[in-house]
Amino acid sequence: MNTVSRDEVRSMMGDVLAAQGKPLPADELTPLVDIGFRSLDFSELALRVEDETGDELNFDAPGLRRIETVGDVLDFLEQLQSA
Amino acid sequence: MPEYTPIPPASCVVVSGASRGLGLALATDALKRGARVAGFARTVTPELQALADAHPDDVHVAAVDANDSGAVAGFLRDAADRLGPLDALVNNAAVGQDSLHVHTSPERIGEIVQTNLTAPLLLTRAFLRRLTARGGRGRVVMVTSVCAQRGYAGLVAYSATKGGLDSAMRALAREMHGRVLVNSVAPGFFASEMSSVLGGEQLETITRRTPTGRLVEADDLTPIVGMLLFEDTNIHGQVLTVDGGSSI
Ligand SMILES: NC(=O)c1ccc[n+]([C@@H]2O[C@H](COP(=O)([O-])OP(=O)(O)OC[C@H]3O[C@@H](n4cnc5c(N)ncnc54)[C@H](OP(=O)(O)O)[C@@H]3O)[C@@H](O)[C@H]2O)c1
Numbered sequence: 447m448n449t450v451s452r453d454e455v456r457s458m459m460g461d462v463l464a465a466q467g468k469p470l471p472a473d474e475l476t477p478l479v480d481i482g483f484r485s486l487d488f489s490e491l492a493l494r495v496e497d498e499t500g501d502e503l504n505f506d507a508p509g510l511r512r513i514e515t516v517g518d519v520l521d522f523l524e525q526l527q528s529a
Numbered sequence: 530m531p532e533y534t535p536i537p538p539a540s541c542v543v544v545s546g547a548s549r550g551l552g553l554a555l556a557t558d559a560l561k562r563g564a565r566v567a568g569f570a571r572t573v574t575p576e577l578q579a580l581a582d583a584h585p586d587d588v589h590v591a592a593v594d595a596n597d598s599g600a601v602a603g604f605l606r607d608a609a610d611r612l613g614p615l616d617a618l619v620n621n622a623a624v625g626q627d628s629l630h631v632h633t634s635p636e637r638i639g640e641i642v643q644t645n646l647t648a649p650l651l652l653t654r655a656f657l658r659r660l661t662a663r664g665g666r667g668r669v670v671m672v673t674s675v676c677a678q679r680g681y682a683g684l685v686a687y688s689a690t691k692g693g694l695d696s697a698m699r700a701l702a703r704e705m706h707g708r709v710l711v712n713s714v715a716p717g718f719f720a721s722e723m724s725s726v727l728g729g730e731q732l733e734t735i736t737r738r739t740p741t742g743r744l745v746e747a748d749d750l751t752p753i754v755g756m757l758l759f760e761d762t763n764i765h766g767q768v769l770t771v772d773g774g775s776s777i
Contacts, residue, residue: 485682489631504634507627507683508726 448499449527452520458494459519462487474517485510488519495523503527535761536666536710539617541565542758543608545595545652546622548574550721551672554747555619555754560584562759567608567615569593569601570622587612595622595648602655609659616667617758618656620649620694623672623687625723630685638686645690650697657709670757671698671713673768675776678715691715695768702766710765712757717772719745740774 450458460470468481478484488510492503503526513522542559546552547568553576556568560580567589568577581588589608593600609615623645626633653669660667676684677691695713702711718724718735727735736744749771756762757769770776 485629489629492632502634504632504637505628506726507629508728510629511728 448501450495450498450523452524454498455491455495455520455523459483459491459516462491462494471516474515474520476516477514478516478519481516483516483519488513491519492523492526495527499527536668536707537616538562538759538761539564539668541567541608541612541615542617542619543605543615543652543656544568544619544621545649546570547590548572548577550723551716551719551747551750552619552621553577553580554751555621556580556588558751558755559617559619559758560587562755564617564758565589565612567604567612569595569604571595595652596643598651598655601648601652605655605659614663614665615656615659616665617669618653618667619670619672619754619758620652621672622648623690623723625726626685626687627683627726629683633686641686642690645687646693649694653697653701657705660709667709668758669698669701669709669711670754671695671711672754673698673713673715675715675717675770675772677768678770679776698768699766707765710757712764712766713768714750714753714757715768715770715772716750717745717770717775719747719750735775738775739772740777743773745771745773 463470471481496503505526513519542564544552544556544566547556548570556566557580560566565587569591571592571594573590573592577590581590589611591604593604595601624641626641671694673691673694676688677695698711698713705711753769753771
């Protein structure tokens, strides 16, 4: 399966936020609540990653609920791709 | 007008998903109320086996997958041979869900629909065919959910199956006239293996949004299902919601 690198995912995350007029902070410890990145935004990002890899990344909500920071988003999408 | 004769109280109750959680509580309660009980799940837990061991003449249990219609038919046959005519059914077995619709695989959606909607429809059909063939009268209770009435994120396919069962229940109530009383009991969230995926924060939010201030428990549900199985209520084709008012 094709994979999308952490840097590419980060840049896609920037695109999702930019479309809402919000910047992506450089600090990976930034809490998602502070930048208004909600679960549906995560879905959009995951689906964009799927578009690139050509594979579905299905997952349960408990994993999603543990995501709190920008770094968590990047980690989770890395894990999903390697699962 | 023919004279009205009430549907007799259940004497032999089939409970699907009787191995734990609400199903085990319902099987135990039906037994306490004097009925014989036939319960199945994919795994017979020590608790269900203990119930059977303690009441060998009144309880029949087996490991049966609700999605295996041949095994389900065999179970009904064996249960009736051992316990006598089956005159009540509680469709309780189900699998849960906790995933956003767009991130739930088509296979998983298929499994949820199969177990929570197709399997209970087929079990009900098999049960009613036996009952109807011998001119029997009886009762059917569907255990559905408040999710059929209100939107909850992460439960799209699950909610569809519960809404589907409520709709089927009403149509069935018409088809069976007054010969079989058919109703649903729709619980709010209660603690069980199914709801264990919910985090403490979510349970707190649900409790806060519940007017009575407490989550539902199996003990809130057993009297309602018991009433539908054993009492002469004239309740037919209804969804009885037990959720502490959370869905109002
Ligand atoms: N818990 C809640 O918050 C909640 C809220 C509203 C409604 N409900 C409904 O209440 C009912 C009972 O739920 P619960 O919370 O007690 O769930 P639970 O603890 O997960 O028990 C589910 C039961 O169904 C059985 N089951 C599942 N798939 C089966 C299959 N393919 N064939 C046969 N048996 C199967 C399970 O046994 P095996 O796994 O061994 O097969 C178990 O006995 C369900 O209809 C559920 O949808 C629950």
